[in-house]
Amino acid sequence: QVQLVESGGGLVQAGGSLRLSCAASGRTISTYTMGWFRQAPRKDREFVAAIGWSGAVTLYADSVKGRFTISRDNAKSTVYLQMNSLKPEDTAVYFCAAGRSPTMRGTTDYNYWGQGTQVTVSS
Numbered sequence: 001q002v003q004l005v006e007s008g009g010g011l012v013q014a015g016g017s018l019r020l021s022c023a024a025s026g027r028t029i030s031t032y033t034m035g036w037f038r039q040a041p042r043k044d045r046e047f048v049a050a051i052g053w054s055g056a057v058t059l060y061a062d063s064v065k066g067r068f069t070i071s072r073d074n075a076k077s078t079v080y081l082q083m084n085s086l087k088p089e090d091t092a093v094y095f096c097a098a099g100r101s102p103t104m105r106g107t108t109d110y111n112y113w114g115q116g117t118q119v120t121v122s123s
Helices: none
Strands: 002-007 010-013 018-026 033-039 046-051 058-060 068-073 078-083 092-099 117-122
Touching (some): 033 068, 033 078, 046 078
Antiparallel strands (some): 018 078
């Protein structure tokens, strides 16, 4: 079992930055793909970014490419999402997830999920 806890969300003005963290406990996450997803009110949960177990492979949704950066520190069992140039449409609850599927973009590719952290971007 892997337990995931997100932190770092909050209220920020458009154009601002936030850094989300996802702390893992239980099993080591060093062999897991880690992903970030988000869910806005009345919308489906959507893929944001993912990073392979070694950190060598990263994927991003087109909507965040060039603005968000995913990274991981396996020694600290922590995954990060640096979010820059935030827009009101980035407002959502952000979830961290762990999985071992070779594909990384779908919610079904992940077995473990955190409870989420709210990000609100004001215009």
